[in-house]
Amino acid sequence: MDPPRPLPTPITPEARPYWDGAREGRLMIPRCDACGKAFMYPRVLCPHCGAREITWIRASGRGRLFSFEIAHQILNRAFKVKTPVVLAMVELEEGPRLLTNLVEVEPDPARLRCDMPVEVVFERLTDEITLPMFRPA
């Protein structure tokens, strides 16, 4: 059966550790050796200080719901999850922000609050691709 969502495409070489980690149930993010700050999206230099020395670390998976919205329609036809869905921006404990979906909640703005604690969950889409998502912690 086709996955109910567009697969991440293309997987870029510099993001490979992120997707390899997700497949094994680990949220991996790059961190700068020079300034010690973590960042996303993966890239070959640190956006905080410009250094090139970067190490991948395992994030705790905990964070806060930085912002959210309830989508009643999705333009991308490859996205077949039943609407309404909660589109979210999560700020990880380590600092970086991710766009994601908030799951295991009612898609009702009255029940959601910016800054509420969230934690990562993983949804397997194919043998290769597992997608990090978040739920209330």
Added chain:
Amino acid sequence: MRALSSSVCIVGVDESDEIGTLPGKSQLTLHLEAVHNAVRDAGLRISDIDGVFTAGQHSPATIAEALGVIPRYVDGTTVGGCSFIIMVGHAMLALHHGLCDVAVISHGESGRSGVGVSPRRDTALPGQFEAPYGFGGAPTYFGLVTTRHMHEHGTTLEQWAQVAVSTRAWAALNPKAKHRDPITVRDVLASRPVVWPFNVLNICLVTDAGGAVVLTRAERARDCAKKPVYVRGAGEGAEHVMLTQMRDLTFSEATRVSGQKAFAMAGVGPADFDHVMLYDAFTSGPPIMLESLGFCARGEGVHLFEEGRSTPGGRLPINTNGGGLSYTHSGMYGIFPIIESVRQLRGECGPRQVPGARLSLVNGMGGMLSAAGTLVLTNET
């Protein structure tokens, strides 16, 4: 920087022959109609053009070729819908230094009908980190900005709706506007939900349209057909493209940088303007721009749209053409607020004319408050 101030003028502006739903017109046709009309408005000829500026689907070479001119100066800076606003500053610099004598900034986009439209961009980042979650299309990004603003400042859906109501009141006075029937806050709140916190009336139109702006140095401008409009200040900025990289989700650094530069060049501040044009792709955009430009404290931008302030007859008229929300929005809207600002400063706006307008602000965004362009325009020397 002050030497540039008022050294060049906008001498011609116009839209394409028609704007709206135009499946029979290519994007190039929208460009050419707009350039032809704007050059005519200036009392110049197409053969006078020696600087060509455009953004988006076409390179300036394509526009020059189609016009049949060989420009001495070209610029295709593409940072989103505000690119045309930024290009006024770029054209000012080129004209001031004699790198060209007559500059045209052109826009043509088949945003609604999609004639010949093709996306040409690197999708590696949104394709990996956004599309799998259903992100795509401007409302799915700007909604996050809006929700966070509501959380931090207590802004309400009713206050956002008031921006649409104010803008529609102006559209009612503009015969070129697509939607002219007055609306109420209740109408906005009852309109079709798209992406909460946005209903359809919180979101700009999608149309087919062209627009063009012609500039020349001040001494030549005095011989053109219409009263010159001086570019007293111009600024630009760029912060991010991916929304996760925006430093503060409810404040636009690009807009702050752009506004400060334009105001410093012009020697003016927010209190000096009597007319304001802001890029309104969403009802939350203009209030956040006003906060980022320093017109008010953070969280207070919506108050400037309350009845009697921004509306016809108000103390600070905003988006007097009816905006992207009600007049037209082809996708890269930035050329149109410039056109309206010039028409207001010339006194050409009929029932929607702001009496005695002399200092006008144009501020636009590219992407999701990602980039910004700001102009200070005046009809006084």
